[in-house]
Amino acid sequence: MSVLNGKKILLGISGGIAAYKTASLVRLFIKAGAHVQVIMTPASKDFITPLTLSTLSKNPVHSSFFNEDDVNQKWNNHVELALWADLMVIAPATANTMSKMVNGNCDNLLIAAYLSAKCPVYFAPAMDLDMYQHHSTVASFKALHHFGNSIIPAENGELASGLSGEGRMAEPENIVAFLEADLESKLPLKGKKILITAGPTYESIDPVRFIGNHSSGKMGFDIAKCAANLGATVILISGPTNFSIENNLVKLIRVISAQEMYDACHHYFDNVDVAIAAAAVADYKPTNIAVQKIKKTATNFVIELEKTKDILASLGEIKKNQFLIGFALETENEIENAKLKIQKKNLDLIVLNSLQDEGAGFGKPTNKVTFIDKNFKVEPMELKSKEAVADDILNKIVAHYA
Template sequence: MEKYHSELQTKKLNIPAMLAGKKVLVAVCGSIAAYKTAFFVRLLNKAGAEVKVIMTHSAKSFITPLTLSTLSKNPVLSTFEKDDSGEWNNHVDLGLWADLMIVAPASANTLSKMAHGACDNLVTAVYLSARCPVMVCPAMDLDMYQHPATRTNLQKLKDYGNIIIDAESGELASGLSGEGRMAEPEHIIEFVEEFFSRSQSLKGKKVLMTSGPTHEAIDPVRFIGNHSTGKMGTSIAMELVSRGAEIQFVSGPTGHYPKHPSVQVTKVTSADEMFEASKAYFADMDIAIFTAAVADYKPKTVANSKIKKQENDLDIILAPNPDIAKELGAVKMNQFTIGFALETDQEEDNALKKLEKKNLDMIVLNSLRNEGAGFAHDTNKVSIYDKHNNVSHFELKSKAEVAKDLVDLLERALNE
């Protein structure tokens, strides 16, 4: 350990000044790599970050709370109760406090718990409560790291929008040599620097987003709708706020809503309600992204009571819903607008027609013909077109990665 400390001292680390004042929550799990966390916490503190540390019970076998408390200049927490006083260590407050949470080292056991929503200790409770971005630094033996279960868990965490700092290669505690070492503290600092640099790129930008399906009532019980889950919209919203944007998120009925202090969620049911809410926000926005799968039609009349089943056919007359992207595109001033097109036939032609018809700056096309794309999946395969005849084609990716690709293109367009 003294040798490791000496090596760090001889390296010229470019500690980023942008970390000054940032609130970083470091979570430590049971791994021999925990000794590196001491140096990482010291580097964060030296950079001017405000650091708090939480630990699993097993982490105490590898590094003492006293060491991390001394280096972080804050008490280290590992249980839900404060000593014997009966006071509560509030995991929700910790999750809200941080600008960034870093799990370093993240053991195979904790990775599995995070991926599957298990919540049996303070670290996993804070993780599930955190509204800030989360970085994960895995550390384990090479066979554990390459096991399909571990790879699946890491992919799940990526799909949740977590940032994975891949393990590095070298000599392991088992005596074997290979991939599984926790990234070196100075390498993690570089990731943190890049994160906070990127997190300022859309600072001050206001974004309107529509997401999810709409439900168009037939009677008090039944409705016309679609299979949209809102996953794509939520992924984009979380990528935008990670870069400093403020979001007005107008969503139809779904189980997926972004949770972040910079996201204001407005819940609606019908296309008319979504249109009215979107109109109310649009004039003050810099950007509008229409990811919602809005029903094209609604019943012309809605029955006041449940329609009883009859032997004869039931005819329902449908009336067109407002085209939200088109209506707002017609009155936009300087807003940058992005639409989505989910197609089954003549995909590119239909997408390009919508790009022009709705006065969009960019449109994202995906096809139900592509396996793993479209509604209800955690993945998507898209092509993105802009009004200058540029097109970018992407392979099948997690929706979190698709969101990153889209926001990268958005930033590039805004800076041209």
């Protein structure tokens, strides 16, 4: 999966012949899973039509501060566009546009959005050889770099003037590759390995029945997605769930029982930097599993149970430098019980859930957690989506390695 997947890209197109390549660039962004909005300078519409780019991006194309054919004359909010974006790409970036970017000459919507952008900005120069090498252009490159913008280097090749040399806008495939490589290099958890458990475990009674719980696995899968988006290599060990995940940084291992999850965790634990035990593992399992389906005969039926192995405690016993995070689902004396679990299981951080909190618990899209670290610092959080809680958990990990 591309690091651009899910990213919101604001593409600015200025008036150069290379603008015709932006149709392919938008298509590649969409193929990578990005969301794209396009701003065109008025001059760029001489080289490619807004209709083409609107069709490919699946969004209206903006080129002026308001639409003259709109009877209500609703204005295009440049600030809103800029703040929407996760990154801004200006391609082609002509000498004229770069000069305006340097000097703040805000006479079109593209420059207004650029000056309002708080996200990373990339620009792909495109112009003839002599223009590319001119002192003023070189000065623009240096100034834009000083401002924190990233240049996507021009390529050598045939130019519109008939000359051949440097100044040709990077090909769309190379622009995408540049963005992916640059974004990946800046991911805060790149190079880290994270083990995550998710979902319930099922403990067989007979070939038909089992002991389980209501965990959906969503929290663990959301944590895995978030970790991969931050560059981590993830081993996701999941009990039975309906969720799946498609990311080449995530290795999904499906298990059924607590013993299978125990074995998988111990197989990988030595080689990870972080372990997050988000699974709702059964505390007990039947002592004897019937080979055949148990018939409904007696009025009362007793199942003898025995404890399962405590996965989190066993990892705490053998951990070296791993950052170990556990979950606690409590119904009473929540803080005290969570602190005891930190001590007993040698945890660095615990994520406390309380079934007393509305909107928290199994099978819900939201969660309300309290973070407690090994020094017993208590940090209650508001009710949030499980995706947002996953972000909060990963921020704790990023801060740990900062």
